[in-house]
Amino acid sequence: MENLKNVAPIDDFNWEAYENGETVTNVSHEDLEKAYDGTLNKVNDREVVDGTVIAMNKREVVVNIGYKSDGIIPLNEFRYNPDLKIGDTVEVYIENQEDKKGQLVLSHRKARATRSWDRVNAALENEEIIKGYIKCRTKGGMIVDVFGIEAFLPGSQIDVKPIRDYDVFVGKTMEFKVVKINQEFKNVVVSHKALIEAELEQQKKEIIGKLEKGQVLEGTVKNITSYGVFIDLGGVDGLIHITDLSWGRVSDPKEVVELDQKLNVVILDFDDEKKRIALGLKQLTPHPWDALDTDLKVGDKVKGKVVVMADYGAFIEIAPGVEGLIHVSEMSWSQHLRSAQDFMKVGDEVEAVVLTLDREERKMSLGIKQLKQDPWETIEEKYPVNSKHTAKVRNFTNFGVFVEIEEGVDGLIHISDLSWTKKVKHPSEFTQIGADIEVQVLEIDKENRRLSLGHKQLEENPWDVFETVFTVGSVHEGTIIEMLDKGAVVALPYGVEGFATPKHLVKEDGTQAQLDEKLEFKVIEFNKDAKRIILSHSRIFEDVAKAEEKAEKKATAKKNTKKEDAPMIQNQAASTTLGDIDALAALKEQLEGKK
Numbered sequence: 001m002e003n004l005k006n007v008a009p010i011d012d013f014n015w016e017a018y019e020n021g022e023t024v025t026n027v028s029h030e031d032l033e034k035a036y037d038g039t040l041n042k043v044n045d046r047e048v049v050d051g052t053v054i055a056m057n058k059r060e061v062v063v064n065i066g067y068k069s070d071g072i073i074p075l076n077e078f079r080y081n082p083d084l085k086i087g088d089t090v091e092v093y094i095e096n097q098e099d100k101k102g103q104l105v106l107s108h109r110k111a112r113a114t115r116s117w118d119r120v121n122a123a124l125e126n127e128e129i130i131k132g133y134i135k136c137r138t139k140g141g142m143i144v145d146v147f148g149i150e151a152f153l154p155g156s157q158i159d160v161k162p163i164r165d166y167d168v169f170v171g172k173t174m175e176f177k178v179v180k181i182n183q184e185f186k187n188v189v190v191s192h193k194a195l196i197e198a199e200l201e202q203q204k205k206e207i208i209g210k211l212e213k214g215q216v217l218e219g220t221v222k223n224i225t226s227y228g229v230f231i232d233l234g235g236v237d238g239l240i241h242i243t244d245l246s247w248g249r250v251s252d253p254k255e256v257v258e259l260d261q262k263l264n265v266v267i268l269d270f271d272d273e274k275k276r277i278a279l280g281l282k283q284l285t286p287h288p289w290d291a292l293d294t295d296l297k298v299g300d301k302v303k304g305k306v307v308v309m310a311d312y313g314a315f316i317e318i319a320p321g322v323e324g325l326i327h328v329s330e331m332s333w334s335q336h337l338r339s340a341q342d343f344m345k346v347g348d349e350v351e352a353v354v355l356t357l358d359r360e361e362r363k364m365s366l367g368i369k370q371l372k373q374d375p376w377e378t379i380e381e382k383y384p385v386n387s388k389h390t391a392k393v394r395n396f397t398n399f400g401v402f403v404e405i406e407e408g409v410d411g412l413i414h415i416s417d418l419s420w421t422k423k424v425k426h427p428s429e430f431t432q433i434g435a436d437i438e439v440q441v442l443e444i445d446k447e448n449r450r451l452s453l454g455h456k457q458l459e460e461n462p463w464d465v466f467e468t469v470f471t472v473g474s475v476h477e478g479t480i481i482e483m484l485d486k487g488a489v490v491a492l493p494y495g496v497e498g499f500a501t502p503k504h505l506v507k508e509d510g511t512q513a514q515l516d517e518k519l520e521f522k523v524i525e526f527n528k529d530a531k532r533i534i535l536s537h538s539r540i541f542e543d544v545a546k547a548e549e550k551a552e553k554k555a556t557a558k559k560n561t562k563k564e565d566a567p568m569i570q571n572q573a574a575s576t577t578l579g580d581i582d583a584l585a586a587l588k589e590q591l592e593g594k595k
Contacts, residue, residue: 048111050385053088062094063106075100076284078108080133080145091115109148116147120188124178132176132190134169138363144190150177157191161199161232162223184354194461200235204566209235211277213267216284221261229253230263231279238264238277245281247288247321256281278367287545288321298354302366306348311339316350316366328353330367333374333408343368365383375408376449383409383441383451390440395432401427403437403453411451418455423497463528466496470533472522475540478506478521480513488513490521490535495534496525504536513537 051063054070061073061084071092074511078084093110121128132144132151141154153176155163163169180189219231245256257263265279296302304318313327331343344350345562351368375382381391383405391403391411401413418430431437443452470476470492478498482489487501500521505513513519522543525534 001127027397047094048091048114049094050089051092051106053084053090055084056084056086061090061108063090063108065094065102065104065106067097067456069098069104071104072106073106080131080173087183099345104485107568112148116149119147120149120151120178121181124181127177128414129175129177129195131173133173134171139167144391146176146178146188146190147505149188150263151176151188151190153190153192157193160193160196160235181200188500203235211267211270213269215267217267218262219265219279221257221259221263224257224259226252226255229257233265233277236277238265238267238279240279240281242264244268244279245285247282248317249286249323277389282321287362288319288358291324292319292359292444296354296357298357300349300354301371302354303349303351306344306346306350309340309344309346312346314340314350315366316352318364321447324352324354324366325364326368330355330365330369333372333376334367334404334410355385369408375406376446379409379444379446385441385444387441389439389441391453393435394435395433395434396427399425401431405438405439407450409451410449412440413431413437413440413453413455417442417457422495428585461530462496464492466494466533467526467528469494470496470526472499472526475520475522477518478535479518480515488521490513492521492533498535499533500535500537504538506538508538508541 043185049065051065051071053061054064055062056075059075061075061078062070066072069183069219071292073092077387078090079579084090087121091111092106093114094104095107095110096105099105103243103535116317122128122455130296132153135143135145135150135152137143138152141152141156142158144153147435155166156170158166173271176190176192177194179191179194181187217233219233221229222237223230226242227368228239229245231238231240240248242253245253250256263281264284265281266282266283267277268280269278270276302316302324304316304324306314307323310316311326311328313330315323315325317323325421326340328338328340328343331340332338350368351371352368354364355370356363356365368395389405391405393401394404394410396491398415400415401417401418402408403404403413406586406593415424415427418424418427422430424430437455438458439453439455440457442454442457443453445452476492478490480488480494481491481497487499488505490498490500492498498521504511507513507519519537520540521535521537522539523533524536525532526535
């Protein structure tokens with residue numbers, strides 16, 4: 001008890017209030033309320049203020065703005081900023097200080113949108129680096145959420161490298177620079193590429209400053225085109241032309257390289273400002289011609305693949321980067337002008353003989369006809385004079401037909417050796433190109449590699465028979481089949497044609513014979529060598545008249561002889577004179593016939 005200390009009671013303590021459970025204070029309730037309100041921020045609806053993140057979960061973010069209650073904002077309003085954490089200051093828009101539940105209603109998205117236009121303009125002016133959330137793809141690029149504004153990110157501005165898959169960027173938060181604003185339409189264009197270009201520019205200057213011809217660098221395949229491959233040398237681009245990819249022929253660069261492949265390249269050339277850099281890949285390996293078999297020589301056989309075709313020949317790759325030309329003239333022993341495509345095509349495997357070889361110029365010519373024997377070496381044995389063969393018509397001229405008996409063995413059938421009877425004006429009347437024709441060898445011209453051939457010689461010469469049928473003076477029925485200025489062509493029996501001049505076409509009544517008219521004709525000339533028969537219709541009745549006149553003269557002469565008893569000597573003279581007259585008449589007829 002002695003340790004107990006006596007404490008004096010408070011004089012003005014309200015014991016009654018204490019018993020009733022009331023708070024004991026000298027400050028009135030109104031004063032307390034005023035004091036409490038003084039510790040809180042004064043806020044208004046539709047106002048943007050800064051708040052502090054005090055809690056967050058997978059769905060919501062709790063923000064304290066110094067008000068009597070905290071606000072809750074959906075987390076997806078902060079998806080542009082995946083690094084958001086407790087303690088961060090964020091801007092919020094006060095939608096309602098107190099909803100039906102007494103809850104403070106805030107919006108981060110509206111706060112950003114309210115301030116966004118000013119901030120975007122400021123970012124462009126100050127070249128500020130800002131963060132944005134890539135929402136989705138659109139034509140030509142991406143849509144990016146920047147301060148709540150939908151900005152456009154062109155595909156070319158995503159990276160310095162060409163982008164092949166845009167979808168991998170959707171949902172990412174990246175840093176950007178505002179590069180363009182259209183104030184009228186409130187359009188904003190942003191770029192990520194612009195951020196890294198400045199850094200790359202510095203790297204580029206360092207790389208370009210060290211460039212030297214012949215230098216070997218590592219690069220990455222950035223782009224593949226039909227004419228070559230672009231290589232990223234670390235901020236600097238160079239081009240490997242398609243011809244510098246491989247010593248062999250390359251039809252598509254994708255056969256040699258693939259995108260994003262790392263490879264060593266050699267610098268071949270660059271311009272004064274070093275903006276265009278020519279690179280080589282094949283130069284890192286020895287030239288195939290240097291590795292070509294040293295024993296290879298003219299006359300050797302080689303195998304290869306046809307890589308290029310031209311009308312004048314084919315290029316054969318006998319090893320990667322080593323090609324030889326087979327000229328079309330070395331493809332066949334034939335003398336005909338032909339196209340190389342008639343003999344081979346790209347991709348064919350062929351065997352050939354080396355004709356020329358120049359290692360310094362790296363050129364080689366090949367031949368394939370040399371693998372077969374030249375048919376003209378044994379032409380007299382295989383195609384002797386008078387031998388008969390089947391040939392193919394290759395070409396026509398006005399004077400004959402060119403034919404080929406076999407590959408490389410050509411001949412000419414003269415137009416006069418096509419038929420015994422038919423008068424051929426042009427070979428196309430007799431045969432056609434590509435047709436088979438029977439021939440007989442008439443003559444061999446080994447030096448010019450040409451045979452003289454005949455077709456009619458395979459048949460007996462009908463003019464030997466015609467000579468006995470169409471004798472001079474014989475009469476035959478004929479039809480006029482063609483009228484010419486100099487006369488008419490007359491069709492005779494046995495398919496033979498004769499010719500009559502206009503004066504021999506006069507009929508007995510004095511009229512002229514017409515086309516298609518059938519008449520009797522007398523043979524007044526027959527020439528077997530020239531295959532010519534000269535006819536006359538008028539000579540038939542003229543000869544009859546002359547014969548009658550002659551007979552009449554003879555009869556008159558006899559009567560006169562009887563009446564006049566002339567001496568013997570005079571009679572003999574008279575008979576001699578008459579004989580002379582007959583001989584002259586016959587000569588005259590003969591001359592007229594020749595005319």
